[in-house]
Amino acid sequence: xxxxxxxxxxxxxxxxxxxxxxxxxxxxxxxxxxxxxxxxxxxxxxxxxxxxxxxxxxxxxxxxxxxxxxxxxxxxxxxxxxxxxxxxxxxxxxxxxxxxxxxxxxxxxxxxxxxxxxxxxxxxxxxxxxxxxxxxxxxxxxxxxxxxxxxxxxxxxxxxxxxxxxxx
Numbered sequence: 322x323x324x325x326x327x328x329x330x331x332x333x334x335x336x337x338x339x340x341x342x343x344x345x346x347x348x349x350x351x352x353x354x355x356x357x358x359x360x361x362x363x364x365x366x367x368x369x370x371x372x373x374x375x376x377x378x379x380x381x382x383x384x385x386x387x388x389x390x391x392x393x394x395x396x397x398x399x400x401x402x403x404x405x406x407x408x409x410x411x412x413x414x415x416x417x418x419x420x421x422x423x424x425x426x427x428x429x430x431x432x433x434x435x436x437x438x439x440x441x442x443x444x445x446x447x448x449x450x451x452x453x454x455x456x457x458x459x460x461x462x463x464x465x466x467x468x469x470x471x472x473x474x475x476x477x478x479x480x481x482x483x484x485x486x487x488x489x
Contacts, residue, residue, distance in 0.1 A: 356376055356378075356379045356393070357379070358379040358380055358381050358391040358392075358393070359381045359388050359390075359391040359418075359420050360391075360420070361379075361391040361418045361420070363376050363379045363391075363393040363416065364376065366395070367395050367414060367416070369395070369412040369413075369414050369474050369476075370412045370474075370476055370477050372397060372411055372412050372477075373397075374395035374396055374397060374411075374412065374413070374414055375395065375396060375397075375398060375399050376393050376394070376395055376399075377393075377394045377395065377396045377399050377400065377406065378393070378394055379391065379392065379393040379394075380392060381420075382431055384427070384431075387421070388420045388421070389419070389420060389421065389423060389427065389431065390417050390418060390419045390420055390423065391417070391418045391420060392415060392416065392417040392418070393415070393416045394406070394413070394414075394415055395413065395414040395415075395416065396409055396413055397409055397410070397411040397412070397413075411477060412474060412475055412476055412477055413474070413475040414472055414473070414474045414475075415472070415473040416470065416471075416472050417470070417471040417472075417473075418468065418469070418470050418471075419465045419466070419467055419468060419469045419471075420467065421467050422464050422465065422466055422467050423463075423464060423465045423469075424463055424464045424465075425456070425459050425460040425463035425464065428459060428463065428465060429456050429459055433452070436448070436452070455483070458483055459483075462485050465485075469485065469486060470484075470485070470486050470487065471483070471484070471485055472484040472485075
């Protein structure tokens, strides 16, 4: 679901915001093998762009007392430092598994809030067109059924690849 003509720098900034939002939800430090969050098992490694990535952490996104999704962050090597995670060379993956049916607005609202916490208003304004395309891709497949797997991969060339249930 790559957006044509996407700026690599902008895609990278969007992914960086998502990584920061993800890190805020995860327990500090590297994950243990066979990590589980909200009943979802996260493999201790995955492969993106012919690179092995390790599970850095897994956690839950709640809205009030309702669990919305479990997510895991995969990096080239484990770190408990957000700056290191963002600066780390190589591909990265956010893997998100819905714990209930999630409509597009609820899903996108959580991502938007994460970006807002980590970007200045001017930066957000610069990301608006790209985020609108991303929102369009999510709305095209929403609502996300319980158990849907969304992967967001930052590729080595800076592009972001969105996948749903194992399909890019």
